Amino acid sequence: MFLYKVDNNLQLKLLSYEDAPAVFAMTEESRQYLREWLPWLDAITKEEDTKAYIRSSLYGYAEGRQMNTLILYQGRPAGVAGFNQIDAGNRTVYIGYWLHQPFQGLGIMTKAVRGLTDYAISELGMNRVEISAAVKNQKSRSVAEKAGYSYEGTRRQSEWLYDHFVDHAVYGILAEEWKINKAES
Template sequence: MFIHKIDEDLALKLPEMKDAERIFELTDSSREYLKEWLPWLDFTTKLEDTQDFIKTGRRNYAEGKTLNAAILFKGEIVGMGGFNNINQANKTAYIGYWLAPEYQGHGIMTRVAKAFTEYALNELKLNKVEIRAAVGNQKSRSIPERLGYVQEGTIRQAEWLYDHYVDHVVYGMLAEEWDKEKLQSVDALPTDC
């Protein structure tokens, strides 16, 4: 079981079946907001879809392929984050995340992405972590930028979003670049980030 405490307000945990209802409710209530940048909303239309996601995620976690964690803010699930893919052969992980709109503006996702970066590079001993975001998704792009990730380039028409393609900006952090001293300033970020 994966549980990781980030600070007194924030933690990450591998979701259990008992969490399915909350995750689905949060997804459903945030559907229109999330649909602007996430392609999977049309495939998550009922509680059973979220239950299947949890089952698959737990199996993939056990096999070392992914890590999808519920984000707990003051004990309540407020979104999801984790490694959409862990490539052991190349020692690379790809972070993805979403947060219900009413919980944004508290620095939650920056702290979550920082925790996942540290976990990938320090615990899993991977060499690189990537975060990809649609070119126009400034909120999502600001997170790796805040954490000192290097903007590596743009992948044209990287993702189909319902009726159009979007380009992705790729951000990367190498293990040799992950300097805790450099990131101390992230701990002092205002909570409105």
């Protein structure tokens, strides 16, 4: 099983069926908070829906198309982060993430994104890592910026969010940039 230690307080663990109760509970408890920026919440109404998501994620992992992890902070489930898509042909991964509301403001997601970025480049041999977030989602954009990503532009009407389209800010980092940033820190 995949388990990546980011630091003494933070680990990324491949999602598994045993995580369904915790992931669903976090979703339920943060539903209103998360709904502002995540379009999938109406499709997750019971624990079985979370299990179906995990099942799909595990198939994607087995096929090398994605990798979704449970964020563990001090041993407690804190959110989900991972590669929503792995494009092996172009050596690019696309990171997505969400954090349970009580864990906001602790720098957890920035560290998780740095860990995922390092794994993608150092272990998977990726050349590019990309994050996109709604233009007005300042918290998510801040994570990308603090992790060392460069703003590359805006994709107009990129995502349907319940009753309207939102533009996405696109951030990226290249392997050569990551290695320089890592050496300097």
